[in-house]
Amino acid sequence: MIINESKDHIIFYDGFCLLCSRFVQHLIKLDKSKNFKYAHISTNFSKSFLKNKIKANDIGKFIVYYSKGKFYFKSDAIIQIFLDLGGIFKVLLLLKIFPLKIRNFTYDTFSKNRYQWFGKLKECNVQYLNSKERYIND
Numbered sequence: 001m002i003i004n005e006s007k008d009h010i011i012f013y014d015g016f017c018l019l020c021s022r023f024v025q026h027l028i029k030l031d032k033s034k035n036f037k038y039a040h041i042s043t044n045f046s047k048s049f050l051k052n053k054i055k056a057n058d059i060g061k062f063i064v065y066y067s068k069g070k071f072y073f074k075s076d077a078i079i080q081i082f083l084d085l086g087g088i089f090k091v092l093l094l095l096k097i098f099p100l101k102i103r104n105f106t107y108d109t110f111s112k113n114r115y116q117w118f119g120k121l122k123e124c125n126v127q128y129l130n131s132k133e134r135y136i137n138d
Contacts, residue, residue, distance in 0.1 A: 008037060009084060010136065011077075012050065012064040015040035019110075019118040020063065028134065030085055039136040046136075062111055074111075075103035
């Protein structure tokens, strides 16, 4: 898959996390324009693309969103994804009234407990519905 770094919207997520995988499933349904591409965080592509952007031991601990040449992490990633979806989701911009430390503390709490609270898949289920072309696999 050819990546256009100035135009692409790529969501890097933990494909073993049930919560993360369901989030991606819902995004696919909501993204009628098919703007987003998805990459499991442990693929060679993800590791290479994120190499100088986050610490190697942080890969998989939080969602990363790449949009038009800019990286977003944790709560900023979630908010920006919904802003880029547009429509009614732009109301989530209101979440930015909360300081980043508070938003990321909440995010980190969910992230640290996501397997216990929501479950963990035995294998990465990276292709849903009829959207194989939206996944970046290597």
